Amino acid sequence: MNILSSLLDLRTKRLSLDGKVGLVPTMGYLHPGHLSLVSRAKAENDHVIVTIFVNPTQFGANEDLSKYPRDLERDLELLKPLGVDVVWNPSAEIMYPSGYQTWVNVEALTNPLEGAMRPGHFKGVTTIVSKIFNATQPHKAYFGQKDAQQVAVIRRMTLDLNFPIEIVVCPTLREDDGLAMSSRNKYLNDEERKAATVLFRSLSEAKKLFDAGERDADVLRNKMKEVLGSEPLANVQYVSCADYDSLEELNLIENKALLSMAVFIGKTRLIDNFVLG
Numbered sequence: 686m687n688i689l690s691s692l693l694d695l696r697t698k699r700l701s702l703d704g705k706v707g708l709v710p711t712m713g714y715l716h717p718g719h720l721s722l723v724s725r726a727k728a729e730n731d732h733v734i735v736t737i738f739v740n741p742t743q744f745g746a747n748e749d750l751s752k753y754p755r756d757l758e759r760d761l762e763l764l765k766p767l768g769v770d771v772v773w774n775p776s777a778e779i780m781y782p783s784g785y786q787t788w789v790n791v792e793a794l795t796n797p798l799e800g801a802m803r804p805g806h807f808k809g810v811t812t813i814v815s816k817i818f819n820a821t822q823p824h825k826a827y828f829g830q831k832d833a834q835q836v837a838v839i840r841r842m843t844l845d846l847n848f849p850i851e852i853v854v855c856p857t858l859r860e861d862d863g864l865a866m867s868s869r870n871k872y873l874n875d876e877e878r879k880a881a882t883v884l885f886r887s888l889s890e891a892k893k894l895f896d897a898g899e900r901d902a903d904v905l906r907n908k909m910k911e912v913l914g915s916e917p918l919a920n921v922q923y924v925s926c927a928d929y930d931s932l933e934e935l936n937l938i939e940n941k942a943l944l945s946m947a948v949f950i951g952k953t954r955l956i957d958n959f960v961l962g
């Protein structure tokens with residue numbers, strides 16, 4: 686496993702890789718969800734590149750970048766047995782050289798949901814992902830369904846900018862009690878950790894209604910709000926039942942839809958989603 690930080694070293698190494706290259710971009714503090722993306726990339730490609738970079742431009746002014754969990758040594762230990770060829774861990778100076786002023790911005794798709802709550806977040810994501818795509822030149826790139834809007838936005842960007850890259854979306858990995866795996870779960874104390882299962886429970890209850898034939902989006906949104914409302918530690922930011930592709934809120938579910946939510950449990954902001962249909 687080559688652990689590289691310079692862009693020149695990465696490019697030199699990339700030129701030596703023959704065959705298909707799979708990319709897993711991450712911000713580190715890896716959990717089994719990330720590792721499942723790496724294993725899938727390994728199974729489907731000749732070589733795998735993992736990037737680890739905590740991207741400052743996707744954090745808002747009120748989101749504490751300095752507190753984002755980091756542990757490179759642990760990440761490298763977790764990646765070692767998975768047959769990763771290259772780990773690229775660039776510095777902020779490499780990704781954002783002094784005087785930086787070039788951005789990639791996807792329009793309508795970034796307005797609702799996470800985009801409305803975290804202004805500028807997706808501009809940071811699409812800019813850094815474009816730069817990582819340029820630097821690593823993968824054939825396939827792997828992302829988790831847990832960040833459903835990120836996946837929709839990156840797909841759109843890949844199409845719009847003609848990146849010759851297949852975007853592979855992998856299922857959300859969950860703890861035994863249903864909590865979606867996330868680097869942010871580390872912030873939860875014991876009481877909050879228990880309370881955090883309410884996201885999964887509310888999505889499951891809404892899906893039960895859908896499976897029983899309910900197609901009124903308001904009924905599903907209300908069910909999710911009702912379950913979330915039963916948990917005193919949960920502070921709901923948004924609950925959505927939207928079209929899977931456009932992310933526009935629905936009245937009636939006729940095609941593939943996305944149930945999603947952002948909920949504060951204490952000071953920790955968690956997101957989760959289910960795809961319907």
Ligand code: PAF
Nearest residue numbers: 710711712740810813832
């Ligand atoms: O999903 C993430 O961890 C990040 O948003 C990504 C895609 C690595 C870009 O910084």
